[in-house]
Amino acid sequence: MLNRFWPSLWPAARLPQVAAVAVALSFGAPAFAASTEFKKAAVPFMEKHCYECHGGKHTKADLDLKTFKDDRNILPEYKTWRGILHQVNTGEMPPKKHPTKPTPDEIALFNRAIEDSLAKAEAKAKPDPGRVTVRRLNRTEYNNTVRDLIGVDFNPAENFPADDIGHGFDNIGDVLSISPVHLERYLDAAESIASRSIFLTLPKPPSRTTASIFLEPFGYRSENGTRPLTNATPELFVRHDIKVAGEYVFRVRAGATNLAEGEPVKMTLFAGDKELTTVTVTNPPQKWKEYEVKLDLPAGEQRFAARFENAQTNDVNRMLFVNEFKVVGPADTRSEFMKRVDAVRAGKSDVERAPAVVDWFLTRAFRRPATKEEVARYARVLEAGQAEAGGQFEAGLQQLVKAVLCSPKFLFRAELDDRPKTRDAHPLDEFQLASRLSYFLWSSLPDDELLALAAKKQLTANLDAQVRRMLKDPKADALVQNFGLQWLQLERLRTFAPDRTLFPGFDENLRKSMLRETELFLGEIIREDRSVLDLVDADFTYVNRTLARHYGIEELAFPNSGGEQRRFGFGRRRSGGGEFVRVTLPSKDRGGLLSQASILTVTSNPTRTSPVKRGKWVLEQILGTPPPPAPPGVAELEAQKELKGTLRQRMEQHRENPTCANCHQQMDALGFAFENFDAIGRFRARDTEGPIDPSGTLPDGSAFKGPAELKNILKEKKDLVARNLTEKLMTYALGRGLEYYDERAIKRTMTELAQAEYRFSTLVTAIVKSDPFRLQRGKDLKEQYESGE
């Protein structure tokens, strides 16, 4: 344990200051010969230093340490003990005015006693999957759920209040609260969703008209809004992107000139290569006649053409003229949701219809089979709404949707326990498991396949296959967007404002490009199932022109010849700097999350880099060993003198203060390694204070010359990186903070991860199959400990 970078003895709670002191003390090499048994080591310590205020007579801060005569009840009071150790180790307790002051040896022994007791208790403890507080859908989940439930995708949650964040994520049941404003917005959103997805009057089929001048081949000047078809150009066409498959009408407005005895002018209409119809055109130009044909089209690009079948070179009297093309459709203008509802209604009797629709909808919206009572109640809503609108079904459907979207059963992910009295861990029901899975990987509701498996009680047996399927689904992008960006704290980049005069190149385009790089990078780790250690250092990344210029690799990324790189188009999400390409990076310094502009920027100040913030970021987000907050009174210390010299020198003076040295030695070294990257992530060899020295030494003695070597050192800290990611992802997956009883699941996940070369899918699968994810418990287990088991 002690050879770990930041030895974290109880990583679930991560109070590394405890460990830091333990390390510091171990240099003094106190012989741990004394017994570390709780009664012999901890109790005397408390007698001497604590009981005066926290024992029997006085119980300041409601803490009575005399209740701990032995270590039997220590585990349930785990957090209390963490707090006690923290205060003792940071010197906050006993207070200065207290007559006794514990020696370093005493403190070390006390630490050992408590840690040993906790470890012993943990080994004996019953498995406990923990309890997850009922989770309200957060904004992202609401949007995605509505998208997948109703098929409208317009960010209905845009106006919801911001979601509260706990343990670094916005999906933690305990902190997601609900206020009157929320409910008002839910009603607003529900009304808006209902009217966008259910039409009381069907709109006319949309039509796309193309005047002759815009028909291909281009280059002909139109006269009087018409174009002749000739022997040289016997065919005119237009291409349309057909978004929805269905029935369409292709209509051509045409006319012809001909001699009375001339051969009839024949025109053939095509969709793609398919001949649709051939007609005889007789009306003269300006007295246009429309020729149309109905056809079924698949979604995708479609070519519509008209051809003059019997054009002749020498006959100027016989000509075909086209005035315009029109493509009208799809004929069925019901929304996707209406079509799905109608399919459910089809073939049912009048009495059956409403309950069938309600049952179908509630089962999806509530993510479990609806009860009879629920179906009956909501069917009344539908029928009442229908009756009020003079019998129109769609009006009733709107009412149903509005009511369901405001129900607590939709807005909360309640996991009702069918055995609430059972204290022992028991499995969640399969529908609840399906929801946990889909909200974890998709931030949305379970799809039909998951629901079907749950209905057959076969989901648990098929978790491996389902995880693989779900990670391949485009919906798994939610994992990048929600988990990834929150874990890396990149949400801040959206509003981050580097100083405009110092960094005139930082604009919206660059900001979006930075974010997109990290998204694509994380996406590849997930999609290609790469090792999670690649997050720390990798030889590839994604850049568009903007970012390539920013990194000084434009030639490499966009050689004139084109190159072999895979190209990623983003449709409408394309950012201003053009499309992204995957590049193999030329320098070992750039590569991996730590050297991406997004992260380098959010860990800087608006005007300059902040090695401390960068170092802290690495400790917190990558190694999972956050430094403790600055001790109280640090401001007064700072005020004693003004620091002089270069940034590095000022930080060195700062570290002369022993209170600061402990943590800053580490943070500063990590941060200065990235000084070659300026406050918006550009490479620089020197700054205003002279050439940059990115070398350093970590507290454990490992030295490095620059970012490349540092990343190698970090990449070797596999356990820390893996544990950190496991803890973060598990927190996100469960929607609660981790507790002491999750330690087993964490360790097991880490073992599996290491055995599978740190592949991302292994991490996800191990979490999904872990006890905390699959199991629940009834009553608080605390009672059991207290009853002395």
Place this chain on the structure above:
Amino acid sequence: MNHVKISRRTMLRGLGATLALPWLEAMGPMTSWASSTPASQAAPNRMAFLYVPNGKNMVDWKPKAEGELNELPMILQPLAAHKRDFSILTGLTADKARANGDGGGDHARALSAFLTGCQPRKTDGTDIRAGISVDQVAAARLADQTRLASLEIGTEAGSMAGNCDSGYSCVYSSTMSWRSATQPLPKEVNPKLVFERLFGSGSREERARRDAQRKSILDLVKEDFSELNGRLGRTDQRKLDEYFAAVRDLELRIERAARLPEPTVPAGAAAPAGIPQSYEEHVRLMADLMVLAFQTDTTRVCTFVIANEGSNKPYPFIGVKEGHHDLSHHGNSEEKKAKIAQINRFHTTQLAYVLDRMKAVKEGDGTLLDHSMLVYGSGNSDGNAHNHDDLPILVAGKGCGTFKTGRHVVYPKETPLNNLWLAMLNRMEVQVHQLGDSTGELKNLA
């Protein structure tokens, strides 16, 4: 600074041309409470709390002498035109913003203890807890008198990432109003949504129809609530109770909307388009909405977080490129302190605008400001030292003749800030004997 007339052009710049807000403009007297109400009915008292983060450069805030305000220190100078309408209260303390054994996190505590006087529980996840805030005590008691019990606004949405301050959830440093110890009230930062919240959208008939529909939806979801009720664990139940309270709240609003007279929105006032690009215009627009809410008696209680506590916003438009929070740890650098004072002064310039607006609304024989108690201040005193005694607190308005303004009042050290809240509650005819760590009503206000 003199009473500056804001030209229509100035206001529209940056807001988009579609955004015509006639009530934004300083164009003389506006519709008022008293003009549309029988003269016999006196204007009600209002309370507003405006919060600015990271403390102050106190030497530039605190007037030199006690007693009548004469020469104003640098930060207060923008308020010169309003010298007779506000007082500076020195010596007040927010003890519960101190560590009291909880270590770092002064920013998180400063805001969450400011109106509650309760020690916020140190947690970045579970068990968020502070206390009910003074505005919500008033709101709960006055709820049936106005269409909205209270209004919570700000300029920066909640948390962006992670724990915001040394192990405290972001909720603490972004929330000022607490409906109960465990229920922080999110603030609205989008002017458009504030407007809609105040006045709804659509015609009166449309709103009535929608309200009726909503009422039946609420009836229905209450049945779903009761099916879940009692079947979940204790913490689950708390979340569900929040939901139920929100349902009740909305039902009451609908009921009040039907009963209370329609607010007289100044002619032509339309919903703002969205959040202005410029921070200054954003602050002013939110302030306009607060004034409008008071003026139309849509609510009498408002909290306004001008920037979240610990905010690291740079102010390049006044020549301060560095982040506010980074600067506040000035390490005694004179240059940094001067910049902090610049930021502080920028904020009081906005306050001057608010007071301008409130004075422009005539009510009976006075102005809206005469019938208000507006508090402006921070839960941190010096941003470098993070001390929570000797807070910068300004009270403006006459509180319907219950405040004597134009003074610098110095209280004994460690006088609880909550004593001021208690005094204000009693001036709203909300009789409360204790709130948070109060020890009695603050004296020497009238």
